[in-house]
Amino acid sequence: MLVVDGLHxxxxxxxxxxxVSLRVDEGEIVSLLGRNGVGRSTxxxxxxxxxxASGSVRFRNEEIxxxxxxxxxxxxxxxxxxxxxxxxxxxxxxxxxLGVKNTRRAGRWSxxxxxxxxPALRQRADxxxxxxxxxxxxxxxxxxxxxxxxxxxxxxxxxxxLAPMLVTQVADLLVRVAARGVAxxxxxxxxxxxxxxSRRVYVMGHGRVVFEGTPNDLKQNEGVRKExxxx
Numbered sequence: 001m002l003v004v005d006g007l008h009x010x011x012x013x014x015x016x017x018x019x020v021s022l023r024v025d026e027g028e029i030v031s032l033l034g035r036n037g038v039g040r041s042t043x044x045x046x047x048x049x050x051x052x053a054s055g056s057v058r059f060r061n062e063e064i065x066x067x068x069x070x071x072x073x074x075x076x077x078x079x080x081x082x083x084x085x086x087x088x089x090x091x092x093x094x095x096x097x098l099g100v101k102n103t104r105r106a107g108r109w110s111x112x113x114x115x116x117x118x119p120a121l122r123q124r125a126d127x128x129x130x131x132x133x134x135x136x137x138x139x140x141x142x143x144x145x146x147x148x149x150x151x152x153x154x155x156x157x158x159x160x161x162l163a164p165m166l167v168t169q170v171a172d173l174l175v176r177v178a179a180r181g182v183a184x185x186x187x188x189x190x191x192x193x194x195x196x197x198s199r200r201v202y203v204m205g206h207g208r209v210v211f212e213g214t215p216n217d218l219k220q221n222e223g224v225r226k227e228x229x230x231x
Contacts, residue, residue, distance in 0.1 A: 001026045001152055001183045002047070002077075007055035007065075009039075009046040016042045017053065018207040022185075024152060029174060029184045031194035033218075034204035034228060040187045041082065043204070044154040047185075048072055048079045060151065074101060078150030082157045082187075084141045088130025092121055095129050095140055099147030108180055114143040117173060135166035142173060152183040159190055171197055191229065195219065203228050 002024040009017040017039050024030045032040045046053035049069040057065040064072050073079070086095055096111055115122035118139045124132060129140060138158055145153055155174070159167040171193050178184055188194040194201065195215040203211035203218070205228045211218065218224065 001060060002185065003056070003058045004043075004047060005056040005058075007043065007046055007053055007057065009042055009051050009053040011042075011051075016051075016207050017046060019055070020204070020207070020209055022202050022209060022212070024183050024185050026151075026183055027178055027181050028199040029178050029186060029197050031186045031188055031198040031201045032204060033188065033191065033194060033201055036189075038204045038228075039207040040204055041156050042207075044079065044156060044185060044187060047154065048077065050079075073148065076149070076151040078145040078148055078153035080141050080145050080153060080155040080158065082160065084137050086129040086132075086137050086140055086144070089128055091126050092129055092132070092140060093125045096144055096147050099144035101148040108149055108182070109143075109146040111147070114146070117176070118143065118169075135162050135169075138162065138166070138170065139173070142170075142177075146177065146182070150182060152185065153177070154185040154187075156187045157189060158186075159188065159193060167193060 005021045007017050007020040020043055032043060034040050042051055045051040047057050049067055049072050053065060055065060056063065059075060059077055064075065096114060120136055121140060129137065132140060158170050174184055175197050186194060198215055201213065201215055201218055202209050203224060210228055211224045
């Protein structure tokens with residue numbers, strides 16, 4: 001589904017990514033772990049075309065590295081940014097409609113699907129997005145991305161700043177999304193959530209992948225956890 005090989009990225013003269021390689025297969029949840037500042041968010045921004053990068057990014061057997069973000073999005077790659085980026089003056093319903101990429105055919109997800117998963121969004125369907133709580137805005141952002149019928153979504157820190165109950169709801173949503181055949185590349189700080197829902201994990205350090213394996217592999221590797229994850 002997604003194969004990244006030898007990805008390099010810069011911010012100005014700062015070399016941020018040093019040959020990152022990873023893959024996400026169909027229908028699986030893969031987590032990208034590491035401390036803040038190691039290049040996790042830059043990795044998915046580079047895949048999405050938001051950061052200039054070199055190397056290879058193949059999505060559904062097609063090279064997409066260097067393409068504009070809007071072209072990449074139309075190929076079925078969804079991106080949920082950490083800062084949510086909802087339209088605060090538009091209603092919840094209007095925000096969801098903006099996620100639709102093809103109005104001529106029905107996708108896997110409808111607005112009723114979104115409202116069924118999150119009744120709070122149905123109740124606030126005609127309210128401006130700006131009046132929603134942080135947790136509700138996070139749900140709205142994920143749902144808006146799903147309305148575009150992506151084959152894979154990259155989600156950046158979806159549980160950041162959320163109450164424990166909402167953290168659980170986000171995790172449950174991601175599992176349901178994967179069960180519908182949508183692959184997920186998850187950047188997540190909370191190890192408990194990432195390890196509980198992921199099929200595989202990558203750990204990053206200093207702009208490189210320093211570990212790849214299953215959640216159980218990581219749990220058993222105390223050295224990697226101490227050096228690259230634990231504070």
